[in-house]
């Protein structure tokens with residue numbers, strides 16, 4: 001008995017429509033509709049796309065009138081049951097519409113219309129019913145070419161393995177097809193043509209001879225030209241006479257770095273690595289979900305542990321999902337993984353074109369891949385049978401998506417690990433406080449690597465007090481100490497990495513004489529400078545004050561905006577060290593595809609002495625000849641308008657220090673700062689993560705911040721400033737009556753960027769103890785807000801990382 005109703009999530013992203021709708025499956029579509037497929041359904045006055053999430057035998061209620069599915073857009077499901085379940089969970093968890101989550105999980109390319117390539121397999125059985133398929137072997141077709149009956153047969157034969165069906169996107173989306181020709185199978189036609197040919201038509205005669213030798217076969221234009229020397233005009237003539245038929249054959253696109261890697265041998269694990277490895281493998285063998293926090297100093301060989309564990313899992317027939325921050329997905333890293341896993345690797349990163357990304361996705365979906373390496377969105381890779389998930393640099397902010405749906409890839413990774421009963425490794429030299437605290441509680445198993453692998457040692461870190469350095473020379477970015485060490489390195493042909501920490505949004509005020517940064521009295525956070533309204537604001541609670549002209553701490557009048565760009569530093573470098581060869585690495589210089597890879601390659605081949613860059617230089621780079629790392633402005637991270645400011649500073653300094661002394665020669669780090677006594681800098685200097693963790697946890701507890709509290713940001717907006725102010729105040733009053741007494745409510749306050757795209761934003765912040773204690777109430781709030789007429793919107797953000 002066929003299910004006769006399908007539950008469909010329709011492509012109408014509103015609160016009212018955020019639920020499955022029941023549609024009837026018309027008899028001509030029986031068998032064709034499967035869970036995880038996209039369908040076209042009537043909705044209101046129009047037709048929309050929708051995802052089938054369930055098939056049922058019975059109508060949910062007799063009273064409702066049910067419309068029928070109009071057509072099926074897929075021949076095979078684009079989402080498996082795991083990803084469907086995940087979408088439901090995620091929609092709830094991040095307060096997003098299910099349809100938005102479903103569309104996000106799929107590659108962009110799939111929102112397009114597409115075609116199919118049918119390939120018959122040796123097991124194909126020819127009979128009356130399947131006869132039409134014989135002509136379609138290797139052909140690009142559209143679903144609309146077939147009757148429902150034919151489509152059902154294709155679907156069945158596909159399931160039986162008699163043929164394969166592959167989706168192709170159309171050209172305009174950048175799928176790389178190449179022109180190809182299929183020679184007719186009709187020899188009589190060709191013989192006839194040969195007889196009728198004019199005597200001087202040499203080219204056509206040649207084509208016919210070739211065609212008769214290769215009846216029914218397909219060749220790309222390139223192959224054909226190479227084999228026969230025919231002109232494209234002749235080929236066109238062949239097409240117009242029916243000897244050939246034009247095909248679009250897909251060209252396989254693979255990201256460059258994965259190609260032709262020499263095989264890299266495994267290193268013998270040291271004792272600590274071996275212990276970590278064994279615990280992970282045991283969890284895998286027991287087929288249990290077990291999160292591990294792999295806390296290992298930079299260069300301690302975490303990656304080697306990941307790779308060898310992954311190899312074991314692949315050997316045992318399961319698959320591996322390996323997440324790295326975008327910034328760490330360097331060609332170096334990709335080469336390293338590819339060299340161990342060869343063609344079984346798929347790589348997903350933002351440098352891929354939509355077409356390349358889609359091709360990699362399809363290889364994964366077809367099961368051609370056993371290891372997926374990628375940045376944030378790769379967490380949705382359609383791998384089945386996952387045996388291990390790795391989240392490298394688990395503390396990285398980039399795992400958090402900043403737009404709706406605001407998922408966190410680390411959380412999704414843990415969810416998928418649980419679904420597959422697989423171990424999940426969260427690895428970092430500087431774990432997020434949240435993860436480290438979970439390990440403390442025993443929720444994660446803590447694995448530690450405390451020594452650098454091989455013979456390398458951690459570099460010594462010197463902190464330079466810029467308040468003294470700048471006393472005589474105000475304008476320079478280079479202290480005499482740093483300058484001297486750079487010169488020494490250049491003379492001895494060693495290399496230097498310079499970090500200029502720059503976060504686009506953190507403009508703040510700092511006293512150049514004492515390092516003082518204005519903080520707000522409620523939250524003790526650095527306040528953000530707003531030049532438009534000439535004030536300082538707290539991004540957390542909205543506290544606002546004037547810009548001081550005199551430093552309240554030391555009375556100096558040199559209290560001012562703090563910030564500089566890489567370009568400016570590069571110019572200064574040129575002046576003070578004209579002989580140095582510098583490669584600049586920032587968003588401007590790496591925008592072009594391949595330019596980052598090129599810059600790193602050049603640096604690796606020692607075509608430059610100095611690599612000067614933003615955060616990009618802090619992650620994952622492994623250049624043995626780098627013996628000096630300079631941090632030009634350690635204070636920028638301290639000025640972040642965020643309770644994570646110290647944590648980010650500590651992480652950044654530790655990570656960038658990790659770039660020094662990875663080879664034979666010992667490394668050295670120089671940190672320039674206006675706040676030399678700051679604990680984040682002091683702990684980083686001693687490479688003391690555990691010390692930092694304990695100190696910072698106390699501050700978080702006192703300040704009632706995560707991980708002691710969970711936070712929710714309620715963001716409201718409207719085109720009219722008054723309207724949003726009034727409604728937000730109402731919401732706050734309502735929350736106060738509904739929420740438990742121990743929930744802390746901050747605000748409402750206008751948001752730091754109060755006006756964006758003509759909308760005015762406000763926020764309310766909640767702090768509370770149990771992760772989901774307010775979820776039901778917040779869902780209710782969303783429902784209530786929907787009823788407000790006009791342009792008012794409410795957006796709920798769980799665990800916000802920034803407060804813009």
Ligand code: ADP
Nearest residue numbers: 267268269270298299300301302303304453454
């Ligand atoms: P991490 O990921 O912790 O920063 P890596 O895995 O990149 O560390 O290792 C740092 C360096 O040490 C690399 O050059 C790597 O080849 C080397 N290494 C790792 N494990 C070993 C080992 N067991 N024996 C020798 N060298 C090792």
Ligand code: ZN
Nearest residue numbers: 520523538541
């Ligand atoms: Zn505040």
